[in-house]
Amino acid sequence: MxxxxxxxxxxxxxxxxxxxxxxxxxxxxxxxxxxxxxxxxxxxxxxxxxxxxxxxxxxxxxxxxxxxxxxxxxxxxxxxxxxxxxxxxxxxxxxxxxxxxxxxxxxxxxxxxxAASPVDPPVQFAGYNALRSLLISASVEAISSACHGETVEGVITAQLGGQGTILLTNVHGPDEALVIALLPTATSAQDRVKVSTALEALRRTAEGIGDAA
Ligand code: FES
Incomplete structure (x- = not known):
């Protein structure tokens, strides 16, 4: 089993x-x-x-x-x-x-x-869609702290680029995680660019090489 x-x-x-x-x-x-x-x-x-x-x-x-x-x-x-x-x-x-x-x-x-076949489907976020992914060399705790987010079971909610953003995390190691950002589907192209830029700044802050946007 x-x-x-x-x-x-x-x-x-x-x-x-x-x-x-x-x-x-x-x-x-x-x-x-x-x-x-x-x-x-x-x-x-x-x-x-x-x-x-x-x-x-x-x-x-x-x-x-x-x-x-x-x-x-x-x-x-x-x-x-x-x-x-x-x-x-x-x-x-x-x-x-x-x-x-x-x-x-x-x-x-x-x-x-x-790896196995889960009984239930993945968690769903109604009205949201993926923006982009980013590999960050930091723990989930450091990533969440860098964006003043709230974390529940690996899902961070935070304001990025002025938008309410959901960050899904996939832990690759003690200090590395893949982050996938989700935004409301109605988000404008301009705001999507802002959030993408803010995500890059978040990476630098979490990795200790810069300040968040
Ligand atoms: S077919 Fe030979 S290594 Fe894959």
Whole structure:
């Protein structure tokens, strides 16, 4: 039976940053993963290690509804199972060869991942959508303090650039976290730029290299 931490949704990326037919690296509590969007627009994720010789699958390429390793071209399906080994085209790969599929879903323009399959969907923020993500070399506590925010279960609410902003956090280590900023969908383009700039200033303050805007 999966541990509770495995069945917990973690914010890992901004949906708009993963175009159809592309793969990107992301981080889960237990390690790196490769997140890829098939030509159909459906999103998938796997462990970021090829079961052949360990190449990062996030360096690979997407063709149709498959992900291929950049090194020797092993091809994986949406279920993570190896479909083809180019060096042995007549061989049907055993179903046991797979790259560790990870559950992913998209809410509020945010990609969430879970090692197991959570019973409940990720937390939803009605009327909000993702603005951008930013990797900050600081703890969640330092990030929250730098923007005078309130933090509940890793979600910081704060005023940034004059706008009420929600910051989702994904802890990568004691002093590093991915932050994904959400704004009300009606926020103007001008205000979105202001918040994005304020987020950069927040990063500098949290990292101790400057003052917040
Ligand atoms: S390391 Fe991936 S196919 Fe060889």
């Amino acid at each position: 999966a541990a509770d931490t495995d069945a917990r949704w973690v914010p890992i990326a901004v949906s708009a940053d993963i175009l159809n037919g592309t793969v990107v690296p992301a981080q889960m509590p237990k390690g790196p993963i490769a997140v890829w969007r098939a030509a159909s627009g459906h999103l998938y994720a796997n462990g970021d290690r090829c079961p052949h010789r360990g190449m990062r699958l996030s360096h690979g390429f997407v063709r149709g509804e498959t992900l291929s390793c950049i090194y020797h071209g092993w091809r994986f399906g949406t279920d993570g199972v190896c479909q083809k080994i180019p060096a042995h085209p007549a061989v049907e790969p055993p179903k046991t060869i797979n790259c560790g599929p990870v559950s992913v879903t998209e809410v509020n323009g945010v990609v969430w991942g879970a």
